[in-house]
Structure formats: C-alpha cells, structure tokens
Amino acid sequence: xxxxxxxxxxxxxxxxxxxxxxxxxxxxxxxxxxxxxxxxxxxxxxxxxxxxxxxxxxxxxxxxxxxxxxxxxxxxxxxxxxxxxxxxxxxxxxxxxxxxxxxxxxxxxxxxxxxxxxxxxxxxxxxxxxxxxxxxxxxxxxxxxxxxxxxxxxxxxxxxxxxxxxxxxxxxxxxxxxxxxxxxxxxxxxxxxxxxxxxxxxxxxxxxxxxxxxxxxxxxxxxxxxxxxxxxxxxxxxxxxxxxxxxxxxxxxxxxxxxxxxxxxxxxxxxxxxxxxxxxxxxxxxxxxxxxxxxxxxxxxxxxxxxxxxxxxxxxxxxxxxxxxxxxxxxxxxxxxxxxxxxxxxxxxxxxxxxxxxxxxxxxxxxxxxxxxxxxxxxxxxxxxxxxxxxxxxxxxxxxxxxxxxxxxxxxxxxxxxxxxxxxxxxxxxxxxxxxxxxxxxxxxxxx
Numbered sequence: 001x002x003x004x005x006x007x008x009x010x011x012x013x014x015x016x017x018x019x020x021x022x023x024x025x026x027x028x029x030x031x032x033x034x035x036x037x038x039x040x041x042x043x044x045x046x047x048x049x050x051x052x053x054x055x056x057x058x059x060x061x062x063x064x065x066x067x068x069x070x071x072x073x074x075x076x077x078x079x080x081x082x083x084x085x086x087x088x089x090x091x092x093x094x095x096x097x098x099x100x101x102x103x104x105x106x107x108x109x110x111x112x113x114x115x116x117x118x119x120x121x122x123x124x125x126x127x128x129x130x131x132x133x134x135x136x137x138x139x140x141x142x143x144x145x146x147x148x149x150x151x152x153x154x155x156x157x158x159x160x161x162x163x164x165x166x167x168x169x170x171x172x173x174x175x176x177x178x179x180x181x182x183x184x185x186x187x188x189x190x191x192x193x194x195x196x197x198x199x200x201x202x203x204x205x206x207x208x209x210x211x212x213x214x215x216x217x218x219x220x221x222x223x224x225x226x227x228x229x230x231x232x233x234x235x236x237x238x239x240x241x242x243x244x245x246x247x248x249x250x251x252x253x254x255x256x257x258x259x260x261x262x263x264x265x266x267x268x269x270x271x272x273x274x275x276x277x278x279x280x281x282x283x284x285x286x287x288x289x290x291x292x293x294x295x296x297x298x299x300x301x302x303x304x305x306x307x308x309x310x311x312x313x314x315x316x317x318x319x320x321x322x323x324x325x326x327x328x329x330x331x332x333x334x335x336x337x338x339x340x341x342x343x344x345x346x347x348x349x350x351x352x353x354x355x356x357x358x359x360x361x362x363x364x365x366x367x368x369x370x371x372x373x374x375x376x377x378x379x380x381x382x383x384x385x386x387x388x389x390x391x392x393x394x395x396x397x398x399x400x401x402x403x404x405x406x407x408x409x410x411x412x413x414x415x416x417x418x419x420x421x422x423x424x425x426x427x428x429x430x431x432x433x434x435x436x437x438x439x440x441x442x443x444x445x446x447x448x
Contacts, residue, residue, distance in 0.1 A: 018137050019155040020201055021133045021136055021137070021198070022158065022159020022160045024194045025163065027167060028096060028122055030163075030164055030187070032122050032123055033054075033057075034290075035168065035183065037050055038175060038180075039108060040053060047402055048400050049399075051396055051400060052396055056119045057396075058396070060123065063128060063130065067378040070128065071238070071376075071378050072233075085133075085139065086199075089136070092129035093129065096129075097195070099125070134156075149368050150361055153360075153364035157302045157357060158303070163194070165295030170186070172284065172291060173284050208376070212233060212375075215374060238378035241372055242370070242379050253425070257426060258386045261322065263394060263418045264329060265419075266398075270399070271411070294349050297354065301353060302357040302360070305359075314362050317358065318359065318426055319430075322359055322422065324359070325359045325419060327416070331344075331347070331348040333410075333412040337409055
C-alpha cells in the first residue's frame with residue numbers, strides 16, 4: 001500500500017462514526033477531570049485533596065466487572081430502536097446529562113461530599129459508556145481488515161481529544177467571566193449534542209449473537225440449566241476465552257504490559273493543571289495552549305501515528321511511542337526550572353501531544369487485536385481497565401507524591417522513568433507480539 005492509498009483509505013463513513021462516539025468518551029473527563037481540577041484549585045483546595053478527589057476515576061479501572069452486562073443485556077425499548085451498542089451509549093449519556101445539571105448548582109468548597117457523589121455518578125455512567133463505545137468500534141472493523149485497526153484507533157483518539165480539549169478550552173477561557181457553575185450549565189448543552197451524535201451513527205452488524213448462543217450450548221452441557229448457563233456465559237466465558245486463546249502465562253504477561261505502559265503518563269496528567277497554575281499560567285493560557293493548541297496537535301499527530309502503524313506495524317509504533325512518551329515528560333521538568341515561559345509551554349504541549357497521540361494509537365490497536373468477537377465489550381474492558389488503572393486509582397496518589405517530594409522537576413523525572421519496565425517487556429516479547437498479530441488476521445480470515 002502506497003502513502004497515497006493509505007491517505008485515501010481514511011474516507012470511510014464508519015471512521016466518522018467512531019470519531020463521533022470518541023467525542024462522547026472524551027467529554028466526561030472534562031467534567032470530572034481538568035475542569036474539576038481547575039474549579040477545586042480556584043476554590044482553595046490543596047493539591048493532595050485534588051489528587052484524592054480524582055479517586056472517582058477508580059471506576060474506570062473496575063468497569064470490566066459489569067462489562068458482561070453491556071455484552072449480554074438488552075435494554076427495554078432502547079434496544080429495539082438503537083441496537084445493543086447504541087442503546088447502552090444513549091442510556092449512559094442520559095445519566096450524565098442529569099448529573100451535569102445537578103453539579104452545576106453546587107459549590108464544591110461548601111459541599112465537597114455532594115460534588116464528589118455527582119462526579120462519581122458521571123464517572124460510573126462514563127466508564128459504562130466507554131465499554132459500549134469501544135465495543136462499537138471493535139464490532140465495526142473486523143480484524144481481517146488489519147489496516148483499518150490503526151485508523152479506527154486514530155479516529156477514536158481524535159474523537160476523544162476533541163471531546164476533551166475543545167470543551168475544556170471553552171471552559172477555561174470562560175471560567176473567570178462566567179464562573180464555574182455557569183461553565184457546567186454550558187457543558188450540559190454539549191451532552192445534549194453528543195446524544196444527537198449517538199442517534200446519527202449506524203449500529204454495527206456482527207456474528208456476536210450466534211457466537212454467544214454457541215457458548216450457551218456448551219455451558220448448558222455442564223450446568224444443565226438455561227439460567228445458570230446464561231449467567232456463566234455472561235460472567236465467566238469472556239475471561240475464560242481470553243486466557244484460553246492466549247495461554248495462561250502469555251495472557252498474564254500481556255495483562256502486566258498493559259498495566260505498566262501508561263503509569264507515568266497517568267501521574268503527569270493528574271497533576272498537570274495544578275502544576276500549570278502553581279507555576280504561574282492563567283486559566284486563559286491553560287485553555288489556549290493546553291486545550292486548543294493541544295487539541296490541534298493531537299489530531300495531526302494521531303493521524304500521522306496511525307499512518308505509521310498502518311505502514312510499519314503496531315509493535316514498532318508502541319516502542320517508538322513509549323520511548324518518546326518517557327522523554328517528553330522531561331519537558332515539564334524544564335518548565336518547573338524556568339517558570340511560566342509561554343514559548344517553552346507551547347513547545348512542551350506540542351511534544352507531549354505528539355508522544356501521547358503516537359503511543360495511544362498503537363496501544364488501542366494492540367488491545368483491539370487481543371479481543372474476540374463474541375465478547376468484545378467485556379474483553380476490551382478488562383484490558384482497558386488495566387491500562388486505566390494507573391491514570392485512575394494509582395494517579396490519585398500523585399498529589400501526595402508531589403507534596404512529599406516538594407520538587408516538581410523531580411516528580412516529572414520520576415514519571416519519565418515509570419515507562420521503562422514496560423518497554424523492556426515489549427522489546428523482549430516483540431517477536432511474540434508480531435506472531436500474535438499474524439495469527440489474529442489468519443484466524444479472522446478462516447472459514448466459519
């Protein structure tokens with residue numbers, strides 16, 4: 001495939017659908033992530049408190065526990081109209097709309113507990129939505145279309161950052177004039193727009209129902225009860241299938257790699273807004289450089305990263321992206337030494353978004369390869385939960401680590417070193433990973 005063919009292959013309506021739903025996945029992280037961090041900082045909360053508030057993101061690390069429901073339960077009324085994937089997405093968006101309207105009327109400095117509970121509600125709905133959105137993408141593009149996997153991953157990433165950065169930019173540039181409560185009322189309108197997106201995309205067609213029926217027949221031979229067979233297929237079979245397909249030792253190794261790859265990025269991301277503010281950047285500067293410029297850089301570099309992965313392979317993309325991701329964290333240590341220099345801030349944002357976008361495309365593509373068709377929602381949720389564990393649960397301690405070190409530069413150097421174990425693991429297993437990609441394509445092309 002030539003570079004011209006690679007570029008032309010992006011004109012696919014299905015990629016637009018993935019982009020639109022990617023926006024829906026990224027937006028909740030504005031509500032309970034960067035916006036909330038800025039609001040809590042302006043409200044006078046400490047760095048440690050802001051870090052611990054982020055523990056609401058822990059649900060993203062355990063959403064695989066209820067992912068089988070997204071694979072198997074058909075929602076009344078919504079399923080008949082929207083299908084399995086879109087019905088769950090629409091339900092979750094409806095719950096987020098209610099929580100956003102409620103949180104807009106709260107003062108976190110006076111009622112932190114209620115703010116936390118509403119943020120937790122958004123996190124639960126959002127993490128469940130992510131299960132359905134990821135499954136929608138995986139169901140839309142079979143693994144036999146191997147060149148489409150990095151493209152679909154890229155559009156999901158671009159959509160995620162569009163849903164995260166543009167509303168985040170609007171929030172920060174208007175926070176001083178409108179107040180954070182007014183900003184959140186505006187965010188509720190955006191939730192409504194995302195719900196319109198869900199109604200416009202087309203439900204993917206798969207053999208999921210037939211494959212799940214076959215699994216139920218196998219389980220009925222063991223438990224001899226339809227209800228118990230349904231439960232065992234729903235709760236147990238997705239995990240058994242993953243370990244059966246890869247082998248216990250290799251499956252455990254893959255899970256460990258997924259867990260380690262994004263930890264350093266997670267710690268940096270959780271403390272980036274408090275860092276910008278403490279160094280001396282204004283809300284408007286943060287909105288312009290971190291959100292608006294960062295969004296544009298992410299789109300450009302994500303497309304570039306996906307083209308690289310289509311041409312040269314996902315494993316090379318993972319290795320290059322991981323090394324660059326580690327090195328880019330040192331730019332933040334440089335800002336900590338220099339102070340609020342806008343030119344250095346711009347350079348750091350560009351470099352950081354390049355490395356993040358490049359590595360994320362390869363990472364998402366790699367996770368997609370590991371999933372099966374029958375239980376794509378559950379298996380991808382298991383892998384994504386491990387990847388999210390660092391940026392959710394463990395990153396809650398990032399503020400405490402900064403306070404303990406009392407040195408921003410040292411903190412960013414430590415985050416840079418966190419990715420090294422996963423890179424060593426990736427290099428040692430690179431041949432197996434390449435074989436895995438080849439076998440996945442052959443298995444998908446085999447006659448049913």
